[in-house]
Amino acid sequence: MIDLHTHSTRSDGTDAPADLLAQAAQAGLTTLAITDHDTTAGWDEAAEAAQRHGVALVRGAELSTRHRGRSVHLLAYLFDPADTPLAEEMRRMREDRVPRLQRIVEHMQDDGFAVTWEGVLAQVQEGAALGRPHLADALVAAGIATDRNEVFNRWLHNGSAYYEPHYAVDTAEAVALVRAAGGVPVVAHPFATKRQRALGADDVAALVEAGLVGIEAEHRDHDDDGRAFARQLAARHDLVVTGSSDFHGDGKDNRLGENTTTPESLERIVAAASGVTPVLG
Template identity: 50%
Template structure:
Protein backbone atom coordinates (compact mmCIF):
# COMPACT_ATOMS: atom_id res chain seq x y z
CA UNK A 1 0.00 0.00 0.00
CA UNK A 2 1.40 3.41 -1.05
CA UNK A 3 0.52 6.25 1.32
CA UNK A 4 1.26 9.96 0.72
CA UNK A 5 0.16 12.17 3.62
CA UNK A 6 1.05 15.68 2.40
CA UNK A 7 -0.27 17.15 -0.87
CA UNK A 8 -1.64 20.52 -1.98
CA UNK A 9 -4.29 21.61 -4.46
CA UNK A 10 -5.28 24.99 -5.86
CA UNK A 11 -7.48 25.43 -2.80
CA UNK A 12 -4.21 26.88 -1.47
CA UNK A 13 -0.88 27.11 -3.30
CA UNK A 14 -0.93 23.96 -5.41
CA UNK A 15 -1.41 24.37 -9.15
CA UNK A 16 -4.05 21.67 -9.76
CA UNK A 17 -7.69 21.29 -8.62
CA UNK A 18 -8.39 18.75 -5.86
CA UNK A 19 -10.04 16.29 -8.25
CA UNK A 20 -6.98 16.34 -10.51
CA UNK A 21 -4.68 15.87 -7.52
CA UNK A 22 -6.62 12.72 -6.65
CA UNK A 23 -6.48 11.42 -10.23
CA UNK A 24 -2.75 12.05 -10.48
CA UNK A 25 -2.18 10.31 -7.16
CA UNK A 26 -4.06 7.24 -8.39
CA UNK A 27 -2.02 7.26 -11.61
CA UNK A 28 1.15 7.38 -9.49
CA UNK A 29 0.04 4.26 -7.63
CA UNK A 30 -0.99 6.01 -4.41
CA UNK A 31 -3.65 4.16 -2.42
CA UNK A 32 -4.03 6.62 0.48
CA UNK A 33 -3.73 10.36 -0.09
CA UNK A 34 -3.99 13.22 2.39
CA UNK A 35 -5.09 16.60 1.06
CA UNK A 36 -3.37 19.16 3.28
CA UNK A 37 -3.90 22.62 1.88
CA UNK A 38 -2.61 25.62 3.78
CA UNK A 39 -5.06 26.83 6.44
CA UNK A 40 -8.16 25.66 4.55
CA UNK A 41 -10.32 22.56 4.12
CA UNK A 42 -11.98 23.92 0.98
CA UNK A 43 -10.68 21.13 -1.25
CA UNK A 44 -11.98 18.19 0.79
CA UNK A 45 -15.35 17.74 -0.88
CA UNK A 46 -14.06 17.99 -4.45
CA UNK A 47 -11.24 15.60 -3.66
CA UNK A 48 -13.58 13.07 -2.07
CA UNK A 49 -16.00 13.28 -5.01
CA UNK A 50 -13.19 12.32 -7.40
CA UNK A 51 -12.03 9.23 -5.49
CA UNK A 52 -11.85 6.04 -7.57
CA UNK A 53 -12.88 2.72 -5.99
CA UNK A 54 -10.35 1.41 -3.53
CA UNK A 55 -8.59 4.73 -2.89
CA UNK A 56 -8.74 6.57 0.44
CA UNK A 57 -8.64 10.33 1.01
CA UNK A 58 -7.43 11.47 4.43
CA UNK A 59 -8.79 14.96 5.17
CA UNK A 60 -6.08 17.26 6.45
CA UNK A 61 -4.67 20.77 6.64
CA UNK A 62 -1.24 22.39 6.87
CA UNK A 63 -1.41 24.95 9.66
CA UNK A 64 0.68 28.12 9.63
CA UNK A 65 2.48 28.52 12.96
CA UNK A 66 5.36 30.58 14.29
CA UNK A 67 8.14 29.41 16.58
CA UNK A 68 10.84 31.81 17.80
CA UNK A 69 10.08 34.19 14.95
CA UNK A 70 10.34 31.50 12.27
CA UNK A 71 7.60 29.81 10.25
CA UNK A 72 6.70 26.32 11.45
CA UNK A 73 4.13 24.10 9.73
CA UNK A 74 1.94 21.46 11.34
CA UNK A 75 -0.10 18.86 9.48
CA UNK A 76 -3.49 18.21 11.06
CA UNK A 77 -5.50 15.11 10.11
CA UNK A 78 -8.97 13.67 10.60
CA UNK A 79 -10.35 16.54 12.67
CA UNK A 80 -13.80 18.10 12.74
CA UNK A 81 -13.48 21.32 10.70
CA UNK A 82 -16.58 22.78 12.36
CA UNK A 83 -15.00 22.74 15.83
CA UNK A 84 -15.52 26.41 16.85
CA UNK A 85 -12.07 27.32 18.18
CA UNK A 86 -10.21 25.72 15.28
CA UNK A 87 -12.58 27.10 12.65
CA UNK A 88 -12.18 30.62 14.08
CA UNK A 89 -8.39 30.41 13.95
CA UNK A 90 -8.38 29.11 10.39
CA UNK A 91 -10.64 31.98 9.33
CA UNK A 92 -8.38 34.50 11.05
CA UNK A 93 -5.26 33.09 9.36
CA UNK A 94 -6.90 33.17 5.93
CA UNK A 95 -8.10 36.76 6.41
CA UNK A 96 -4.62 37.88 7.41
CA UNK A 97 -3.17 36.10 4.37
CA UNK A 98 -5.18 38.48 2.19
CA UNK A 99 -3.93 41.54 4.07
CA UNK A 100 -0.36 40.31 3.80
CA UNK A 101 -0.55 39.56 0.08
CA UNK A 102 -2.08 42.95 -0.67
CA UNK A 103 0.66 44.63 1.33
CA UNK A 104 3.36 42.78 -0.61
CA UNK A 105 1.75 43.76 -3.91
CA UNK A 106 1.77 47.42 -2.84
CA UNK A 107 5.43 47.19 -1.83
CA UNK A 108 6.37 45.48 -5.09
CA UNK A 109 4.62 48.18 -7.07
CA UNK A 110 6.58 50.76 -5.08
CA UNK A 111 9.71 48.95 -6.25
CA UNK A 112 8.61 49.25 -9.87
CA UNK A 113 7.21 45.73 -10.32
CA UNK A 114 4.07 45.69 -12.47
CA UNK A 115 1.97 43.26 -10.42
CA UNK A 116 -1.64 43.79 -9.44
CA UNK A 117 -3.78 42.49 -6.61
CA UNK A 118 -6.40 41.45 -9.15
CA UNK A 119 -3.93 39.12 -10.87
CA UNK A 120 -2.67 37.66 -7.60
CA UNK A 121 -6.25 36.94 -6.58
CA UNK A 122 -6.89 35.24 -9.94
CA UNK A 123 -3.86 33.02 -9.41
CA UNK A 124 -5.06 32.17 -5.89
CA UNK A 125 -8.16 30.32 -7.01
CA UNK A 126 -8.86 29.02 -3.52
CA UNK A 127 -9.31 30.66 -0.13
CA UNK A 128 -5.70 30.71 1.04
CA UNK A 129 -3.68 33.43 -0.69
CA UNK A 130 0.05 32.95 -0.23
CA UNK A 131 3.47 34.18 -1.26
CA UNK A 132 3.65 31.59 -4.08
CA UNK A 133 0.77 33.38 -5.80
CA UNK A 134 2.59 36.70 -5.52
CA UNK A 135 5.74 35.02 -6.84
CA UNK A 136 3.88 33.64 -9.86
CA UNK A 137 2.58 37.12 -10.63
CA UNK A 138 6.15 38.42 -10.41
CA UNK A 139 7.32 35.80 -12.91
CA UNK A 140 4.50 36.77 -15.25
CA UNK A 141 5.46 40.45 -14.93
CA UNK A 142 9.08 39.64 -15.82
CA UNK A 143 10.47 40.90 -12.51
CA UNK A 144 12.06 37.52 -11.79
CA UNK A 145 12.78 34.47 -13.92
CA UNK A 146 11.85 31.80 -11.38
CA UNK A 147 9.75 31.38 -8.25
CA UNK A 148 12.90 30.75 -6.21
CA UNK A 149 14.29 34.11 -7.32
CA UNK A 150 11.20 35.81 -5.87
CA UNK A 151 11.84 34.22 -2.45
CA UNK A 152 15.04 36.20 -1.77
CA UNK A 153 15.86 39.28 0.33
CA UNK A 154 15.62 41.33 -2.85
CA UNK A 155 11.91 40.58 -3.07
CA UNK A 156 9.49 38.56 -0.89
CA UNK A 157 11.88 36.32 1.02
CA UNK A 158 11.79 36.62 4.82
CA UNK A 159 12.95 40.13 5.68
CA UNK A 160 13.02 41.09 2.00
CA UNK A 161 12.25 44.49 0.54
CA UNK A 162 8.63 43.59 -0.23
CA UNK A 163 8.11 41.03 2.54
CA UNK A 164 5.20 41.38 4.94
CA UNK A 165 4.57 39.32 8.06
CA UNK A 166 1.24 37.77 9.00
CA UNK A 167 -0.66 36.19 11.85
CA UNK A 168 0.33 32.64 12.76
CA UNK A 169 -0.50 30.26 15.58
CA UNK A 170 1.72 29.19 18.42
CA UNK A 171 2.46 25.57 17.43
CA UNK A 172 1.70 24.06 20.83
CA UNK A 173 -1.69 25.77 20.76
CA UNK A 174 -2.25 24.50 17.21
CA UNK A 175 -1.57 20.94 18.38
CA UNK A 176 -4.13 21.35 21.13
CA UNK A 177 -6.70 22.85 18.74
CA UNK A 178 -6.43 19.88 16.36
CA UNK A 179 -6.62 17.43 19.25
CA UNK A 180 -9.62 19.27 20.63
CA UNK A 181 -11.29 18.85 17.25
CA UNK A 182 -10.71 15.09 17.35
CA UNK A 183 -7.66 15.00 15.08
CA UNK A 184 -3.95 14.27 15.20
CA UNK A 185 -0.92 16.40 14.28
CA UNK A 186 2.39 15.74 12.55
CA UNK A 187 5.30 18.18 12.42
CA UNK A 188 5.93 19.02 8.74
CA UNK A 189 9.46 19.02 7.23
CA UNK A 190 11.27 20.17 10.41
CA UNK A 191 14.73 20.07 8.75
CA UNK A 192 13.92 21.60 5.34
CA UNK A 193 17.11 23.65 5.35
CA UNK A 194 16.73 25.08 1.86
CA UNK A 195 13.51 26.81 2.92
CA UNK A 196 14.64 27.76 6.41
CA UNK A 197 12.36 25.33 8.26
CA UNK A 198 14.95 24.02 10.73
CA UNK A 199 13.89 23.29 14.29
CA UNK A 200 15.93 21.70 17.04
CA UNK A 201 15.06 18.82 19.30
CA UNK A 202 13.78 21.10 22.06
CA UNK A 203 10.99 22.40 19.82
CA UNK A 204 9.90 18.87 18.93
CA UNK A 205 10.00 17.86 22.59
CA UNK A 206 7.75 20.81 23.51
CA UNK A 207 5.25 19.86 20.82
CA UNK A 208 5.31 16.22 21.93
CA UNK A 209 4.38 17.37 25.43
CA UNK A 210 1.43 19.29 23.89
CA UNK A 211 0.19 16.15 22.12
CA UNK A 212 2.07 15.97 18.80
CA UNK A 213 1.56 12.51 17.27
CA UNK A 214 4.23 12.26 14.57
CA UNK A 215 7.15 13.73 12.62
CA UNK A 216 7.43 13.99 8.84
CA UNK A 217 10.96 12.62 8.40
CA UNK A 218 10.90 11.36 4.81
CA UNK A 219 10.49 14.56 2.80
CA UNK A 220 12.14 15.69 -0.46
CA UNK A 221 13.92 18.52 1.39
CA UNK A 222 15.48 16.25 4.04
CA UNK A 223 18.88 14.63 3.59
CA UNK A 224 19.81 11.18 4.87
CA UNK A 225 21.41 12.40 8.10
CA UNK A 226 18.43 14.54 9.04
CA UNK A 227 16.03 11.68 8.32
CA UNK A 228 18.04 9.39 10.58
CA UNK A 229 18.16 11.97 13.38
CA UNK A 230 14.42 12.61 13.15
CA UNK A 231 13.73 8.88 13.34
CA UNK A 232 15.83 8.61 16.50
CA UNK A 233 14.06 11.61 18.00
CA UNK A 234 10.63 10.21 17.14
CA UNK A 235 11.51 6.90 18.75
CA UNK A 236 12.72 8.62 21.92
CA UNK A 237 9.52 10.67 22.16
CA UNK A 238 7.09 7.90 21.23
CA UNK A 239 6.06 9.55 17.94
CA UNK A 240 5.43 7.85 14.61
CA UNK A 241 7.29 8.82 11.42
CA UNK A 242 5.63 9.77 8.15
CA UNK A 243 6.88 10.20 4.60
CA UNK A 244 5.22 12.55 2.13
CA UNK A 245 5.79 14.25 -1.20
CA UNK A 246 4.58 17.75 -0.22
CA UNK A 247 3.42 17.97 -3.82
CA UNK A 248 2.29 21.36 -5.15
CA UNK A 249 1.58 20.23 -8.71
CA UNK A 250 3.61 21.83 -11.47
CA UNK A 251 5.36 24.09 -8.93
CA UNK A 252 7.16 21.04 -7.48
CA UNK A 253 7.35 18.87 -10.58
CA UNK A 254 4.21 16.78 -9.98
CA UNK A 255 5.95 14.53 -7.50
CA UNK A 256 3.02 12.82 -5.74
CA UNK A 257 4.15 9.53 -4.25
CA UNK A 258 7.88 10.30 -4.37
CA UNK A 259 7.98 9.80 -0.56
CA UNK A 260 5.58 7.52 1.29
CA UNK A 261 4.42 6.55 4.78
CA UNK A 262 4.51 3.01 6.16
CA UNK A 263 1.31 1.11 6.81
CA UNK A 264 2.26 0.92 10.51
CA UNK A 265 2.62 4.71 10.77
CA UNK A 266 -0.69 5.20 8.98
CA UNK A 267 -2.37 2.84 11.44
CA UNK A 268 -0.85 4.86 14.30
CA UNK A 269 -2.25 8.05 12.78
CA UNK A 270 -5.74 6.55 12.61
CA UNK A 271 -5.42 5.43 16.22
CA UNK A 272 -4.31 8.91 17.31
CA UNK A 273 -7.27 10.65 15.67
CA UNK A 274 -10.65 10.26 17.29
CA UNK A 275 -12.49 12.60 14.93
CA UNK A 276 -13.63 12.61 11.33
CA UNK A 277 -13.88 9.43 9.28
CA UNK A 278 -11.62 9.02 6.26
CA UNK A 279 -13.22 8.82 2.81
CA UNK A 280 -13.11 5.80 0.52
Protein backbone atom coordinates in the same frame (compact mmCIF):
# COMPACT_ATOMS: atom_id res chain seq x y z
CA MET B 1 2.08 3.88 -1.57
CA ILE B 2 0.91 6.57 0.85
CA ASP B 3 1.58 10.30 0.36
CA LEU B 4 0.40 12.42 3.29
CA HIS B 5 1.24 16.00 2.25
CA THR B 6 -0.11 17.62 -0.93
CA HIS B 7 -1.68 20.92 -1.99
CA SER B 8 -4.44 21.81 -4.41
CA THR B 9 -5.85 24.97 -5.95
CA ARG B 10 -7.71 25.53 -2.69
CA SER B 11 -4.43 26.99 -1.44
CA ASP B 12 -1.16 27.21 -3.41
CA GLY B 13 -1.22 24.08 -5.56
CA THR B 14 -1.90 24.19 -9.29
CA ASP B 15 -4.22 21.16 -9.54
CA ALA B 16 -7.85 20.97 -8.45
CA PRO B 17 -8.57 18.49 -5.62
CA ALA B 18 -10.24 16.05 -8.02
CA ASP B 19 -7.29 16.24 -10.40
CA LEU B 20 -4.92 15.46 -7.54
CA LEU B 21 -6.79 12.23 -6.83
CA ALA B 22 -6.71 11.31 -10.52
CA GLN B 23 -2.95 11.88 -10.61
CA ALA B 24 -2.51 9.88 -7.42
CA ALA B 25 -4.27 6.92 -9.03
CA GLN B 26 -2.09 7.22 -12.13
CA ALA B 27 1.02 7.32 -9.94
CA GLY B 28 0.03 4.09 -8.19
CA LEU B 29 -0.73 5.65 -4.82
CA THR B 30 -3.15 3.83 -2.55
CA THR B 31 -3.69 6.75 -0.14
CA LEU B 32 -3.40 10.52 -0.49
CA ALA B 33 -3.75 13.33 2.02
CA ILE B 34 -4.82 16.77 0.85
CA THR B 35 -3.34 19.31 3.26
CA ASP B 36 -4.05 22.77 1.91
CA HIS B 37 -2.83 25.74 3.91
CA ASP B 38 -5.22 26.72 6.71
CA THR B 39 -8.32 25.49 4.88
CA THR B 40 -10.58 22.48 4.41
CA ALA B 41 -12.23 23.94 1.30
CA GLY B 42 -11.13 21.07 -0.95
CA TRP B 43 -12.34 18.22 1.24
CA ASP B 44 -15.72 17.57 -0.37
CA GLU B 45 -14.43 17.60 -3.95
CA ALA B 46 -11.51 15.38 -2.97
CA ALA B 47 -13.76 12.90 -1.16
CA GLU B 48 -15.99 12.41 -4.19
CA ALA B 49 -12.95 11.98 -6.46
CA ALA B 50 -11.33 9.50 -4.05
CA GLN B 51 -14.25 7.13 -4.42
CA ARG B 52 -14.28 7.58 -8.19
CA HIS B 53 -10.56 6.89 -8.61
CA GLY B 54 -10.13 4.19 -5.98
CA VAL B 55 -7.63 6.11 -3.83
CA ALA B 56 -8.18 6.42 -0.09
CA LEU B 57 -8.26 10.03 1.12
CA VAL B 58 -6.91 11.36 4.40
CA ARG B 59 -8.44 14.78 4.91
CA GLY B 60 -6.15 17.33 6.47
CA ALA B 61 -4.66 20.81 6.46
CA GLU B 62 -1.27 22.43 6.89
CA LEU B 63 -1.49 25.05 9.63
CA SER B 64 0.62 28.19 9.84
CA THR B 65 2.05 28.33 13.36
CA ARG B 66 4.88 29.99 15.24
CA HIS B 67 7.08 28.43 17.93
CA ARG B 68 9.56 30.52 19.92
CA GLY B 69 9.79 33.10 17.17
CA ARG B 70 10.15 30.75 14.23
CA SER B 71 7.69 29.65 11.56
CA VAL B 72 6.52 26.06 11.95
CA HIS B 73 4.09 24.27 9.66
CA LEU B 74 1.85 21.74 11.34
CA LEU B 75 0.07 19.00 9.42
CA ALA B 76 -3.32 18.24 10.95
CA TYR B 77 -5.09 15.05 9.91
CA LEU B 78 -8.67 13.79 10.31
CA PHE B 79 -9.93 16.59 12.57
CA ASP B 80 -13.53 17.72 12.83
CA PRO B 81 -13.85 20.73 10.50
CA ALA B 82 -16.83 21.98 12.53
CA ASP B 83 -14.80 22.28 15.73
CA THR B 84 -15.24 25.97 16.56
CA PRO B 85 -11.92 26.85 18.26
CA LEU B 86 -9.79 25.27 15.53
CA ALA B 87 -11.99 26.58 12.71
CA GLU B 88 -11.75 30.10 14.14
CA GLU B 89 -7.95 30.00 14.25
CA MET B 90 -7.84 28.73 10.67
CA ARG B 91 -10.16 31.57 9.62
CA ARG B 92 -7.88 34.15 11.26
CA MET B 93 -4.84 32.70 9.52
CA ARG B 94 -6.53 32.75 6.11
CA GLU B 95 -7.86 36.26 6.47
CA ASP B 96 -4.53 37.72 7.59
CA ARG B 97 -2.89 36.41 4.43
CA VAL B 98 -4.73 39.09 2.43
CA PRO B 99 -3.27 42.29 4.02
CA ARG B 100 0.09 40.54 4.27
CA LEU B 101 0.15 39.87 0.54
CA GLN B 102 -1.07 43.38 -0.19
CA ARG B 103 1.88 44.80 1.76
CA ILE B 104 4.31 42.69 -0.26
CA VAL B 105 2.74 43.85 -3.53
CA GLU B 106 3.01 47.49 -2.42
CA HIS B 107 6.69 47.06 -1.51
CA MET B 108 7.41 45.50 -4.89
CA GLN B 109 5.51 48.26 -6.68
CA ASP B 110 7.59 50.84 -4.82
CA ASP B 111 10.69 49.14 -6.25
CA GLY B 112 9.35 49.29 -9.77
CA PHE B 113 7.84 45.82 -10.23
CA ALA B 114 5.01 45.86 -12.76
CA VAL B 115 2.63 43.88 -10.57
CA THR B 116 -0.87 44.79 -9.39
CA TRP B 117 -3.22 43.46 -6.74
CA GLU B 118 -5.74 42.74 -9.47
CA GLY B 119 -3.06 40.70 -11.26
CA VAL B 120 -2.51 38.64 -8.13
CA LEU B 121 -6.22 38.00 -7.62
CA ALA B 122 -6.45 36.82 -11.22
CA GLN B 123 -4.21 33.89 -10.26
CA VAL B 124 -6.42 32.74 -7.37
CA GLN B 125 -9.16 30.13 -7.66
CA GLU B 126 -12.44 31.19 -6.05
CA GLY B 127 -12.46 30.26 -2.38
CA ALA B 128 -8.74 29.52 -2.21
CA ALA B 129 -6.50 30.58 0.67
CA LEU B 130 -4.18 33.28 -0.68
CA GLY B 131 -0.42 32.90 -0.44
CA ARG B 132 2.89 34.10 -1.85
CA PRO B 133 2.74 31.54 -4.69
CA HIS B 134 -0.18 33.49 -6.15
CA LEU B 135 1.99 36.61 -6.25
CA ALA B 136 4.71 34.50 -7.85
CA ASP B 137 2.23 33.40 -10.51
CA ALA B 138 1.33 37.04 -11.17
CA LEU B 139 5.00 37.89 -11.66
CA VAL B 140 5.33 34.99 -14.09
CA ALA B 141 2.20 36.08 -15.95
CA ALA B 142 3.67 39.59 -16.23
CA GLY B 143 6.82 38.19 -17.81
CA ILE B 144 9.01 39.20 -14.88
CA ALA B 145 10.06 35.63 -14.06
CA THR B 146 9.94 32.24 -15.71
CA ASP B 147 8.40 30.21 -12.87
CA ARG B 148 7.57 30.13 -9.16
CA ASN B 149 10.97 28.74 -8.23
CA GLU B 150 12.75 31.76 -9.71
CA VAL B 151 10.43 34.16 -7.90
CA PHE B 152 10.96 32.52 -4.52
CA ASN B 153 14.70 32.16 -4.97
CA ARG B 154 15.10 35.83 -5.89
CA TRP B 155 12.37 37.80 -4.12
CA LEU B 156 9.89 35.91 -1.94
CA HIS B 157 12.00 33.66 0.30
CA ASN B 158 11.73 34.19 4.06
CA GLY B 159 14.97 36.16 4.21
CA SER B 160 13.97 38.49 1.40
CA ALA B 161 13.58 42.25 1.80
CA TYR B 162 9.98 41.70 0.67
CA TYR B 163 9.12 39.16 3.35
CA GLU B 164 6.16 40.11 5.53
CA PRO B 165 4.92 38.08 8.51
CA HIS B 166 1.31 37.06 8.91
CA TYR B 167 -0.81 35.86 11.81
CA ALA B 168 0.17 32.41 13.04
CA VAL B 169 -1.09 30.60 16.11
CA ASP B 170 1.41 29.34 18.67
CA THR B 171 2.50 25.84 17.64
CA ALA B 172 1.86 24.19 21.00
CA GLU B 173 -1.58 25.79 21.09
CA ALA B 174 -2.26 24.56 17.55
CA VAL B 175 -1.24 21.03 18.55
CA ALA B 176 -3.68 21.14 21.46
CA LEU B 177 -6.45 22.55 19.25
CA VAL B 178 -6.00 19.80 16.67
CA ARG B 179 -6.10 17.11 19.36
CA ALA B 180 -9.22 18.67 20.92
CA ALA B 181 -10.86 18.59 17.47
CA GLY B 182 -10.20 14.85 17.21
CA GLY B 183 -7.28 15.33 14.84
CA VAL B 184 -3.71 14.15 14.64
CA PRO B 185 -0.93 16.80 14.61
CA VAL B 186 2.34 16.01 12.77
CA VAL B 187 5.10 18.60 12.47
CA ALA B 188 5.97 19.24 8.81
CA HIS B 189 9.56 19.31 7.46
CA PRO B 190 10.99 20.52 10.80
CA PHE B 191 14.61 20.41 9.59
CA ALA B 192 14.18 22.04 6.18
CA THR B 193 16.77 24.73 6.90
CA LYS B 194 16.48 26.37 3.46
CA ARG B 195 12.94 27.48 4.22
CA GLN B 196 12.96 27.99 8.00
CA ARG B 197 15.03 27.80 11.18
CA ALA B 198 15.27 24.15 12.15
CA LEU B 199 13.65 22.95 15.34
CA GLY B 200 15.81 21.59 18.12
CA ALA B 201 15.35 18.54 20.30
CA ASP B 202 13.96 20.73 23.09
CA ASP B 203 11.44 22.29 20.71
CA VAL B 204 10.15 18.89 19.66
CA ALA B 205 9.98 17.79 23.30
CA ALA B 206 7.84 20.83 24.12
CA LEU B 207 5.46 20.02 21.27
CA VAL B 208 5.25 16.40 22.39
CA GLU B 209 4.24 17.67 25.81
CA ALA B 210 1.44 19.63 24.10
CA GLY B 211 0.21 16.49 22.31
CA LEU B 212 2.26 16.15 19.11
CA VAL B 213 1.67 12.74 17.52
CA GLY B 214 4.09 12.60 14.60
CA ILE B 215 7.05 14.03 12.72
CA GLU B 216 7.56 14.27 8.97
CA ALA B 217 11.00 12.75 8.38
CA GLU B 218 11.05 11.83 4.69
CA HIS B 219 10.86 15.13 2.81
CA ARG B 220 12.95 16.41 -0.08
CA ASP B 221 14.02 19.48 1.93
CA HIS B 222 15.61 17.29 4.62
CA ASP B 223 19.20 16.21 4.12
CA ASP B 224 20.41 12.85 5.43
CA ASP B 225 21.23 14.32 8.83
CA GLY B 226 17.79 15.88 9.11
CA ARG B 227 16.05 12.63 8.27
CA ALA B 228 18.18 10.73 10.76
CA PHE B 229 17.55 13.33 13.48
CA ALA B 230 13.80 13.16 12.86
CA ARG B 231 13.83 9.38 13.26
CA GLN B 232 15.97 9.66 16.38
CA LEU B 233 13.48 12.06 17.97
CA ALA B 234 10.57 9.87 16.85
CA ALA B 235 12.11 6.89 18.61
CA ARG B 236 12.79 8.94 21.74
CA HIS B 237 9.21 10.25 21.99
CA ASP B 238 7.30 7.40 20.30
CA LEU B 239 6.21 9.67 17.47
CA VAL B 240 4.68 8.47 14.21
CA VAL B 241 7.15 8.89 11.33
CA THR B 242 5.71 10.12 8.04
CA GLY B 243 7.04 10.82 4.56
CA SER B 244 5.50 12.81 1.75
CA SER B 245 5.97 14.73 -1.46
CA ASP B 246 4.65 18.16 -0.39
CA PHE B 247 3.29 18.21 -3.94
CA HIS B 248 2.15 21.54 -5.39
CA GLY B 249 1.61 20.57 -9.04
CA ASP B 250 3.45 22.85 -11.44
CA GLY B 251 4.30 25.16 -8.55
CA LYS B 252 7.25 23.06 -7.40
CA ASP B 253 9.49 20.31 -8.72
CA ASN B 254 8.17 17.83 -6.14
CA ARG B 255 6.67 14.62 -7.57
CA LEU B 256 3.70 12.74 -6.12
CA GLY B 257 4.91 9.78 -4.10
CA GLU B 258 8.58 10.79 -4.12
CA ASN B 259 8.56 10.20 -0.35
CA THR B 260 5.97 7.99 1.30
CA THR B 261 4.54 6.90 4.63
CA THR B 262 4.41 3.28 5.77
CA PRO B 263 1.04 1.53 6.25
CA GLU B 264 1.95 1.03 9.92
CA SER B 265 2.36 4.79 10.43
CA LEU B 266 -0.94 5.48 8.69
CA GLU B 267 -2.64 2.93 10.94
CA ARG B 268 -1.35 4.78 14.00
CA ILE B 269 -2.64 8.10 12.66
CA VAL B 270 -6.09 6.67 11.96
CA ALA B 271 -6.21 5.01 15.38
CA ALA B 272 -5.36 8.31 17.08
CA ALA B 273 -8.09 10.27 15.26
CA SER B 274 -11.69 10.80 16.31
CA GLY B 275 -12.71 13.76 14.15
CA VAL B 276 -13.36 12.24 10.74
CA THR B 277 -12.38 8.95 9.15
CA PRO B 278 -10.48 8.38 5.90
CA VAL B 279 -12.58 8.24 2.75
CA LEU B 280 -12.07 4.82 1.23
CA GLY B 281 -11.45 4.70 -2.50
